[in-house]
Amino acid sequence: MKFSPTEDQLAVQNMAREFATNEVLPKAAEIDREHRHPAELVARMAELGFLGIAVPEPWGGAGMDHVSYVLAMEEISRACASTGVIMSVNNSLVCDPILRFGNDAQKQKWLSPLATGKLLGCFALSEPEAGSDAAAQKTTATPDGADWILQGTKNWITNGPVAQVCVLFTMNDRAAGHRGITAFILPMDAKGVRVGTPDDKLGIRGSKSSQIFLDDVRLSDEHLLGEIGGGFKIAMSTLDGGRIGIAAQALGIGRASLEDALGYAQQRKTFGKPIAQHQAIAFKLADMATELDAARLLTWRAAWLKDQKAPYGKEAAMAKLYASDVANRAAREAIQIFGGNGYVTEFPVERHFRDAKITEIYEGTSEIQRLVIANHLQKGQ
Ligand code: CAA
Numbered sequence: 407m408k409f410s411p412t413e414d415q416l417a418v419q420n421m422a423r424e425f426a427t428n429e430v431l432p433k434a435a436e437i438d439r440e441h442r443h444p445a446e447l448v449a450r451m452a453e454l455g456f457l458g459i460a461v462p463e464p465w466g467g468a469g470m471d472h473v474s475y476v477l478a479m480e481e482i483s484r485a486c487a488s489t490g491v492i493m494s495v496n497n498s499l500v501c502d503p504i505l506r507f508g509n510d511a512q513k514q515k516w517l518s519p520l521a522t523g524k525l526l527g528c529f530a531l532s533e534p535e536a537g538s539d540a541a542a543q544k545t546t547a548t549p550d551g552a553d554w555i556l557q558g559t560k561n562w563i564t565n566g567p568v569a570q571v572c573v574l575f576t577m578n579d580r581a582a583g584h585r586g587i588t589a590f591i592l593p594m595d596a597k598g599v600r601v602g603t604p605d606d607k608l609g610i611r612g613s614k615s616s617q618i619f620l621d622d623v624r625l626s627d628e629h630l631l632g633e634i635g636g637g638f639k640i641a642m643s644t645l646d647g648g649r650i651g652i653a654a655q656a657l658g659i660g661r662a663s664l665e666d667a668l669g670y671a672q673q674r675k676t677f678g679k680p681i682a683q684h685q686a687i688a689f690k691l692a693d694m695a696t697e698l699d700a701a702r703l704l705t706w707r708a709a710w711l712k713d714q715k716a717p718y719g720k721e722a723a724m725a726k727l728y729a730s731d732v733a734n735r736a737a738r739e740a741i742q743i744f745g746g747n748g749y750v751t752e753f754p755v756e757r758h759f760r761d762a763k764i765t766e767i768y769e770g771t772s773e774i775q776r777l778v779i780a781n782h783l784q785k786g787q
Pocket of ligand 1: 491495529531532537538539540541562563564584638639640642643645646719767768769770771774777778
């Protein structure tokens, strides 16, 4: 196994770092304060190829790999975790399942515009009563001639208020349990689709999420993604990849916490010297750096395995579990290092603290990641 990025991967990382530092970071505090969807940054990410990094070029993507994707995700999330998750959802949760399960006509119609940023996507699995228990879907898809009629409510849908297309999961045969779940590609302007008021969130406030209400939405067979009854496997395998993206987002937030705390600790003086020279602070910084590197290696390994087309579900869950834990610890310690200045919005670390929390919740809580890892272990994987 090789852990050092190639020249091409480093070129993507450099491009992402330059964009993140020069264009994203200066706006991050305002995006958070105003709860603003950063449309102009999403447009720039489209120009840079960041909305379909691992989508092959014939389908409008950058034709790079998942290691490149996580390198770019870390950079962009280091600057602004809201911008990071917008990118992650489009890449991992929308482009990826359409690439893997869509037919050529669907790829032409949806994947190319999604990868080039002409459209933005969302992924609607969660429901008011189907969060961790994703198979407990209540949204129904009922056949009506050659069409399907969709009815139900989806919850906490990241990008929901700003997306034009949705990878949607429905139940079409309740007796079949998870084998009765079917996926669709839903145009968000279809008649009967209504987007709720954006959620008022603790963190990632520039990332719009909301409920989506489906009221007698009629879709033709052309909108079926994969096979009837194959939706749960599409959802689960898509989330395996998505968790790598969220691990990279957590890395970005954790690195922001470390870099901001280090910079502050080298300036701020107490008892006659910079606080970075007090061992109590220096050890915190050392632990943050060590844990972040360990999380980064887990994340790169999971992305690399996906690129090798090797099994990676357990490794993706490990990466997300550990990176999200590290990000939260790093953000908490960063506030401690900033002291009173860490508790006010004038400095960025309280934002990192609020942004870090979601990485332990979405795309499977930390408890679900442990369940996934334990299931793999028990199967000898
Ligand atoms: N890939 C393919 N198939 C898989 C799979 C995977 N990773 N994991 C499970 N399956 C298959 C199994 O093989 C099994 O199939 P068979 O019956 O044919 O053998 C089937 O799915 C059912 O498997 P389980 O019995 O393990 O399923 P379960 O109902 O016990 O649920 C779970 C497992 C891991 C708890 C799952 O429900 C889960 O991942 N929950 C968390 C949901 C989640 O992550 N939601 C995130 C929402 S999206 C989001 O957060 C986006 C955002 O905002 C940014």
